Amino acid sequence: xxxxxxxxxxxxxxxxxxxxxxxxxxxxxxxxxxxxxxxxxxxxxxxxxxxxxxxxxxxxxxxxxxxxxxxxxxxxxxxxxxxxxxxxxxxxxxxxxxxxxxxxxxxxxxxxxxxxxxxxxxxxxxxxxxxxxxxxxxxxxxxxxxxxxxxxxxxxxxxxxxxxxxxxxxxxxxxxxxxxxxxxxxxxxxxxxxxxxxxxxxxxxxxxxxx
Numbered sequence: 001x002x003x004x005x006x007x008x009x010x011x012x013x014x015x016x017x018x019x020x021x022x023x024x025x026x027x028x029x030x031x032x033x034x035x036x037x038x039x040x041x042x043x044x045x046x047x048x049x050x051x052x053x054x055x056x057x058x059x060x061x062x063x064x065x066x067x068x069x070x071x072x073x074x075x076x077x078x079x080x081x082x083x084x085x086x087x088x089x090x091x092x093x094x095x096x097x098x099x100x101x102x103x104x105x106x107x108x109x110x111x112x113x114x115x116x117x118x119x120x121x122x123x124x125x126x127x128x129x130x131x132x133x134x135x136x137x138x139x140x141x142x143x144x145x146x147x148x149x150x151x152x153x154x155x156x157x158x159x160x161x162x163x164x165x166x167x168x169x170x171x172x173x174x175x176x177x178x179x180x181x182x183x184x185x186x187x188x189x190x191x192x193x194x195x196x197x198x199x200x201x202x203x204x205x206x207x208x209x210x211x
Contacts, residue, residue, distance in 0.1 A: 006033040006080060014040055016182055016191070019201050023174035024132070031089050032128050032175060034080045038095075039124045041077060042102040043151075055106040063099045066092060094127050114154060118145035125179070132172050139168055143180045150186020159184050162208040174205050 010033040011018040017036055021029045042059065049055035062078070069082050084090040101120045108116040122144030126136035134140075139160045146156035160168075162177045169176065181204045185191050194200070203209075 006030045006037075009033070009076075010037050013037065016197070017179075019198065020175045020178040020182065022178070022201070023205055024172070027089075028132055028172075031084050031131055034077060034084065035090075035124060035128055035131075037077055038081060038098070039121060042099070042120070046102070046106055049106075052106045056103060059099055059103050059106065063096060066095050066099070089131065090127075094130075098123055098127065114149070114152075117152065118148045121145065121148040121151075125176070128175065129169075129173075132175075134169050134173065137168065139165060140176070143176055143183060146183035147179055147186070150183045156183050156186065161210050162204045163210040166208050177204055177208070 007018060007021060007029055010021075014036070017040075018033070020036075021032055024032060042062075045058045046055045049058070065078055066082065066085075069086070081090065081095060085092050085095070098120070101116075101123050105113065105116045105120050122141040125140050125144035125147070129136055129140050142157070142159060143165075146159050148154075149156045159180045162181070165173055165177050165180060178201050181201060182191075191197060
């Protein structure tokens with residue numbers, strides 16, 4: 001497994017999300033690409049299931065494969081996640097906890113689904129931040145919740161600016177700056193066809209605007 005394969009897979013499935021890793025070092029990019037892909041996989045499981053029980057069965061399968069360190073030859077992402085665990089980059093308990101969040105999301109009633117969905121992506125970003133040497137804090141949770149909202153058609157609440165994120169975390173938090181920007185623009189129907197999106201993302205990181 002190489003960074004090229006992990007990031008390439010994310011670029012193919014979620015190009016905008018893949019841009020968030022442009023400034024990370026190669027090791028971080030590899031692991032973060034797979035964690036973001038894992039969140040997308042769990043979202044896909046819930047979206048495709050005709051009823052919650054079917055989603056829970058599929059998520060339980062993932063839990064068993066992670067708990068038993070399955071090679072996952074037929075599912076490359078599973079093999080990659082277990083490789084990160086074996087290498088010590090990722091803790092098994094972190095992935096199991098993430099699965100439990102998505103299981104709660106699958107079982108949530110419509111009135112609470114937004115809140116439980118936000119918790120899924122907040123915890124996912126907390127894991128990403130930990131892997132980059134940062135402690136989880138309110139900013140990470142806000143970005144994760146807003147990322148969920150923007151991906152599901154909700155208007156995100158107030159988000160920290162690029163300058164606030166940089167002041168809180170410093171170098172290495174570029175992926176959080178970019179994800180916050182993408183979440184802020186997530187409900188913009190034209191974002192995927194914006195020919196200047198890459199330049200705007202780079203400007204967010206280099207200029208670190210306060211608003």
